[in-house]
Amino acid sequence: MDQDDVGGELAAAGPYALRDKKLGFFGRIALFFRQVISELRKVVTPTRKELIKFTVVVFVFVLIVMGLVYGLDWAFGSVTHIVFGVPVG
Numbered sequence: 001m002d003q004d005d006v007g008g009e010l011a012a013a014g015p016y017a018l019r020d021k022k023l024g025f026f027g028r029i030a031l032f033f034r035q036v037i038s039e040l041r042k043v044v045t046p047t048r049k050e051l052i053k054f055t056v057v058v059f060v061f062v063l064i065v066m067g068l069v070y071g072l073d074w075a076f077g078s079v080t081h082i083v084f085g086v087p088v089g
Helices: 017-022 025-040 048-084
Strands: none
Touching: none
16 A cells, blocks of 8 residues: 655545645636546537437337336236235136
8 A cells, every 4th residue: 555755644646636635625626627628628518310319229129128127027927926826817
């Protein structure tokens, strides 16, 4: 384990460890918001065509998973009725 020469505390990995350590409470909050804004500038909004394609893909995937869950529920229910002999009606 690496240790700081100054305080003997464990040094965090990365180039920002000492800089972040010197910031006060409000300085860390300001740094957080600057980093959030920086990350939001990297976001690319999809075109209308991409948005429709992604939406269709999500709906199809949800329908497939719903069918899978329904099929497993039906199968386990049928097996339960057979094993425990639940009377019908």
